[in-house]
Amino acid sequence: MPDDETLTMVLDGRPVPARKGEKIIAAAERAGTYIPRFCYHPRMRPVGMCRMCLVEVKGPRGFSLQPACFMDAADGMEVVTTSDKVKKAQDGILEFLLVNHPLDCPVCDKGGECPLQDQTMTWGPGESRLVEEKVHFAKPIWISSLVALDRERCIQCDRCTRFATEVAGEALINFISRGDHLEVNTFPELPFDSYFSGNTVQICPVGALTATPYRFKARPWDLEQCESTCTSCAVGCRVAVQSSSDRVIRYLGVDSDPVNHGWLCDKGRFDFEANNSEDRVIHPLLRKDQELQEVTWSRALAAAAQGLRRALDRYGPSGVGVIGGARLTNEDAYAWAKLAKSVLRTDSVDAQLGDGLPAEVVLGLPRATIDQACSARALVLLAPDLHEELPILHLRLRQAVLDGGLPVVELAPAASGLSHLARVSLPYRPGEAADLVQQVLSPHRARSAGPSAPTDADAAARQARERARQLLGLDQGGRGEGVVVVLGRPSLAEPADSIAAAAAALAQALPEARFLPALRRANVHGALDMGLAPGLLPGRVTLEEGRDWFTRGWGTLPDSRGQETAGMLAAAAEGRMGALVLLGADPLADFPDRRLARRALDGVEFVVAVDAFLNGSSRRADVVLPAAMYAERPGTTTNLEGRITRLGQKVVAPGTCRPDWMIAAELAAALGADLGLESVEEIWDEIERLAPSHAGITRVLLASRSSRDGLLAPLPRVPVRIQPGVGRPGGGPAVHPGTTDTGVGATQGVPAPIDPMATPGIGSAERHGVPNVAGAPEDWSTEEEREAWEGPDREARAEEARRQEDVASRPSPLTYSGPTVAPDVPRVDGYGLRLVTGRVLYDQGTLVQACPSLAPLAPGPRLRVNRYDLDRLGRAPGDRVRVVTPGASLVLEAVVDPGIPRGSAALAFNLEGEGAADLIDATKPVTDVRLETI
Amino acid sequence: MTGPADTAGPEARPAGGLSPEALAQARELVALYPEPRSALVPLCHLVQAEHGWLTPQAMVEVADLIGVTPAEVLGTASFYDMLHTEPVGKYVIGVCTNIACLLNGGIELLEHAEERLGTRAGATTADNLFTLEEVECIALCDKAPCLTVNWRFFGPLTHDGFDALVEDLAAGRLEGEVPRHGILNRVRREGGLRVAREEVLAERAASDQALEQRKAAREAVEKREQAQQGQGGKQGGKGSA
Ligand code: SF4
Ligand code: SF4
Numbered sequence A: 001m002p003d004d005e006t007l008t009m010v011l012d013g014r015p016v017p018a019r020k021g022e023k024i025i026a027a028a029e030r031a032g033t034y035i036p037r038f039c040y041h042p043r044m045r046p047v048g049m050c051r052m053c054l055v056e057v058k059g060p061r062g063f064s065l066q067p068a069c070f071m072d073a074a075d076g077m078e079v080v081t082t083s084d085k086v087k088k089a090q091d092g093i094l095e096f097l098l099v100n101h102p103l104d105c106p107v108c109d110k111g112g113e114c115p116l117q118d119q120t121m122t123w124g125p126g127e128s129r130l131v132e133e134k135v136h137f138a139k140p141i142w143i144s145s146l147v148a149l150d151r152e153r154c155i156q157c158d159r160c161t162r163f164a165t166e167v168a169g170e171a172l173i174n175f176i177s178r179g180d181h182l183e184v185n186t187f188p189e190l191p192f193d194s195y196f197s198g199n200t201v202q203i204c205p206v207g208a209l210t211a212t213p214y215r216f217k218a219r220p221w222d223l224e225q226c227e228s229t230c231t232s233c234a235v236g237c238r239v240a241v242q243s244s245s246d247r248v249i250r251y252l253g254v255d256s257d258p259v260n261h262g263w264l265c266d267k268g269r270f271d272f273e274a275n276n277s278e279d280r281v282i283h284p285l286l287r288k289d290q291e292l293q294e295v296t297w298s299r300a301l302a303a304a305a306q307g308l309r310r311a312l313d314r315y316g317p318s319g320v321g322v323i324g325g326a327r328l329t330n331e332d333a334y335a336w337a338k339l340a341k342s343v344l345r346t347d348s349v350d351a352q353l354g355d356g357l358p359a360e361v362v363l364g365l366p367r368a369t370i371d372q373a374c375s376a377r378a379l380v381l382l383a384p385d386l387h388e389e390l391p392i393l394h395l396r397l398r399q400a401v402l403d404g405g406l407p408v409v410e411l412a413p414a415a416s417g418l419s420h421l422a423r424v425s426l427p428y429r430p431g432e433a434a435d436l437v438q439q440v441l442s443p444h445r446a447r448s449a450g451p452s453a454p455t456d457a458d459a460a461a462r463q464a465r466e467r468a469r470q471l472l473g474l475d476q477g478g479r480g481e482g483v484v485v486v487l488g489r490p491s492l493a494e495p496a497d498s499i500a501a502a503a504a505a506l507a508q509a510l511p512e513a514r515f516l517p518a519l520r521r522a523n524v525h526g527a528l529d530m531g532l533a534p535g536l537l538p539g540r541v542t543l544e545e546g547r548d549w550f551t552r553g554w555g556t557l558p559d560s561r562g563q564e565t566a567g568m569l570a571a572a573a574e575g576r577m578g579a580l581v582l583l584g585a586d587p588l589a590d591f592p593d594r595r596l597a598r599r600a601l602d603g604v605e606f607v608v609a610v611d612a613f614l615n616g617s618s619r620r621a622d623v624v625l626p627a628a629m630y631a632e633r634p635g636t637t638t639n640l641e642g643r644i645t646r647l648g649q650k651v652v653a654p655g656t657c658r659p660d661w662m663i664a665a666e667l668a669a670a671l672g673a674d675l676g677l678e679s680v681e682e683i684w685d686e687i688e689r690l691a692p693s694h695a696g697i698t699r700v701l702l703a704s705r706s707s708r709d710g711l712l713a714p715l716p717r718v719p720v721r722i723q724p725g726v727g728r729p730g731g732g733p734a735v736h737p738g739t740t741d742t743g744v745g746a747t748q749g750v751p752a753p754i755d756p757m758a759t760p761g762i763g764s765a766e767r768h769g770v771p772n773v774a775g776a777p778e779d780w781s782t783e784e785e786r787e788a789w790e791g792p793d794r795e796a797r798a799e800e801a802r803r804q805e806d807v808a809s810r811p812s813p814l815t816y817s818g819p820t821v822a823p824d825v826p827r828v829d830g831y832g833l834r835l836v837t838g839r840v841l842y843d844q845g846t847l848v849q850a851c852p853s854l855a856p857l858a859p860g861p862r863l864r865v866n867r868y869d870l871d872r873l874g875r876a877p878g879d880r881v882r883v884v885t886p887g888a889s890l891v892l893e894a895v896v897d898p899g900i901p902r903g904s905a906a907l908a909f910n911l912e913g914e915g916a917a918d919l920i921d922a923t924k925p926v927t928d929v930r931l932e933t934i
Numbered sequence B: 001m002t003g004p005a006d007t008a009g010p011e012a013r014p015a016g017g018l019s020p021e022a023l024a025q026a027r028e029l030v031a032l033y034p035e036p037r038s039a040l041v042p043l044c045h046l047v048q049a050e051h052g053w054l055t056p057q058a059m060v061e062v063a064d065l066i067g068v069t070p071a072e073v074l075g076t077a078s079f080y081d082m083l084h085t086e087p088v089g090k091y092v093i094g095v096c097t098n099i100a101c102l103l104n105g106g107i108e109l110l111e112h113a114e115e116r117l118g119t120r121a122g123a124t125t126a127d128n129l130f131t132l133e134e135v136e137c138i139a140l141c142d143k144a145p146c147l148t149v150n151w152r153f154f155g156p157l158t159h160d161g162f163d164a165l166v167e168d169l170a171a172g173r174l175e176g177e178v179p180r181h182g183i184l185n186r187v188r189r190e191g192g193l194r195v196a197r198e199e200v201l202a203e204r205a206a207s208d209q210a211l212e213q214r215k216a217a218r219e220a221v222e223k224r225e226q227a228q229q230g231q232g233g234k235q236g237g238k239g240s241a
């Protein structure tokens, strides 16, 4: 706010401040005057479509009615919102809006939380003068498999269509026809298949748009809600979790300025269906007579402890491995890290399944925020297709390119959802990312392109690299100031080392550049922070660096560095592993090399699965311990920026499911140890005390109103002082002094209250559960709720937080500087195509498949190749071909995709049947396939 | 010109896309604008010149040409009365019922047309020959009541005159004068004058000649009406081929 020019407008006779360019409606709202509206949405461009916001504005010819959502506030501008003329206008507009409205509120899902209903009651006429027949439409029509549209109820506010066009960039719905026959519709046979379609349902101010998972399931007055964070991917969008009769029933996006701007992707929005799935494991299972049978917790825990102990006895600590953990909360992950590293004393712990990046790379590079990425001087994209894997990050970056001119340099093995917006696209062949980065960074030292004479394509590629150099400021001697690299694994069929090398080279050449890791899984970043990775301990420290500190804190630690998932699976396959613990992990589906995963599960003696579902891998377990899911347990989660936010518990977990931390604690007890962790709060306190990167992030601070958007770890190295009144209703602008530093500034003061019209349904649901800012603009939670979260000894904790002087004795978080040159990969021969594989939003993953609405959306497997290659290999689009590698073969349909460079072939990961995981050989850096006729 | 002669009936080409010629012309049109999507409406007219209406296939192609979605093309096209998103007959007859025509019997002319063609305004005859529409002022108020056939003007028209016109059209006597799926001249012009000068001159001459003929026919009607002889001789605009 301070850098915006402020002006003063006169609102109903009193001076109110406004910012330059701010609309009257927004300035008035900040000043406490609510002007009714339908079409205006704070996150979209104004259109002045509905005229509900008419106010009187004084001009040279006196007062006239003007749309407040469309007109900028100006200095000295006189605005009247309460005159008879305004009232008459509002009354008239509502009468018009209702002219063709079917008035079927009793059978409408929106009834009870409907802005049209509410505003008609508040500002509208008592009755209509219309006696004519209304315009009728067939009701409803399905504009996609998730969204139904009742055109009779539509008031043509242009919110849904604007969202589709402006925000999602997928103008698949549009206004069709004109006048009173205006309707929202799709092009015939071209449904509204968008990953973001649920947002239109959320922002529709009437009941015209409804989504399958919520249609006719509940009434708004039966809903309870709590605020939480989506953990379906690592973006960490803010949500309101709504439930009815102790079942999660709907999510609404909550506007978090640094993260999701109120939007959610459809997977995040609808995958609560999995919570309510019949297929959940709700009681412990134990393998008896070759079959998994329900047993009590004590038997299951005893069996698990016995199996682990036997493995420890026979193979030593390195004979036990823990795979997974990205599904867990931070507290769960910490408890499991403590169990594994201090009780089992194994360091073979990995939250990633060989499909991410080395933990040191993720944790050791200077971290960027999403906002920093969006306002970067140049953004380097070396990541999987964000549209598929981190959808809302995709939306944010897309918007930054279109509205802010963000220059994007994309390095990718295949075109992504952002390619068409990239200033420079540098395609590379899987395995050669580091080479490409070297060519960009030091064009003169780069290896020669090959023996053949330079072609036009070579010249174009050289030009593109030069443009990239320019954008990165390399030629001007830049050190990467303002450069942000979005770093992930562009393809699972290339070595992570090569991406790590590319990142190291970028970090070396651009020391001021920041990195935004683009790992997909839920809380993978939190799990890595908590030490669920080999060689690491909680708080982003290495095993060696943190040995003294954690020996004091935990007692015992592993002797030496353990294995990553690939290493664990290889050891298991060779019979060197006594036991594997699968923490919500399904290596058979998610590890890039399925044959290895299969051999590993066959080779290992004992498997414990901690999961909410039985998946391909946990079906082979000896003991299955049922875990509580999202919305069933409180805690915190960490997104890809390192932003820690709180999760709300809204419902009770079914059966005897338990939170993962509790399972860890009980398993420790069954092993004869004591984790010393008895509640989520206690765990967080220990994390704050022991994990260096989390120092100062106390529960008090996390629960404070100013931290609603979460806190970025680590806090800047400013002595942490807790202001009295932080987190207290009426405690004044609560700005944590430690978070105002530029680098990781999480919050600027108290977030604005939620606009009930921006997200209809969020203001009307009853508040319940711990953190709740969404439903309560004034007072974010009741005193009891706050007490429950902060604990009774709040003052003592604040004292504790103040006592951060022993920072010096803490180990320091790691920094990454690995090799900048990747291992050589073989050249692809003229008959082969190099495989590119990445994930799609809807795949055969357990969670998606447990959601009736989402499961059918998973696409079928198709091999996508360039037309040139298809022609060259004598195949026609749609042909079924045999895709062959030295060790495997499968039959697929081949389709043409101009986004795949020549010489490569793309196949999405984890689709139905045999797929990419069957082709990949983990011992080879890259996968080359041949296509054969059947 | 008005696109390749299409001899099959409208129902025989349900999913027509752009012909190679039209595609070339479309590209020229797109190049005229700094923003490709600005070419949307002219392109719609171009499609209509080929097919008489905007076939779904053509809308998809237009969307590709200017980088928008087919839904956006449909959205725009469905806004305008002169763009048809449903199949039309060979001749689209638009009877004006705006003020000048209204005062001069436009409504009656429309009702007569409905009776004569056996179809309602907005619909197409069973033989796919005529689509009847009620339109707003077509800027021929001085000849009210008037109408357009494929964007070519006719007026003032008596009911008999209308019948005569319809018969001439049905018999193919006005082929030269009323182009198949008329196209707006401006669109064609802006699409680059790829028409040889001789052709333009020839077309202009044909149109002058048609005008002459129409004038003669009108005079004949007037003379006949003056004579107050109720003989129903059919003498509307005599067609030329
Ligand atoms: S469907 Fe809803 S959001 Fe879309 S225009 Fe109609 S009222 Fe607005
Ligand atoms: S982008 Fe990720 S965090 Fe956001 S709603 Fe989707 S799955 Fe959830």
Ligand code: FES
Pocket: A036, A037, A038, A039, A040, A047, A048, A049, A050, A051, A052, A053, A054, A067, A068, A069, A070
């Ligand atoms: S016109 Fe202002 S809110 Fe719709």
Ligand code: FES
Pocket: B096, B097, B098, B099, B100, B101, B102, B136, B137, B138, B139, B140, B141, B144, B146
């Ligand atoms: S009123 Fe009919 S042409 Fe003008």
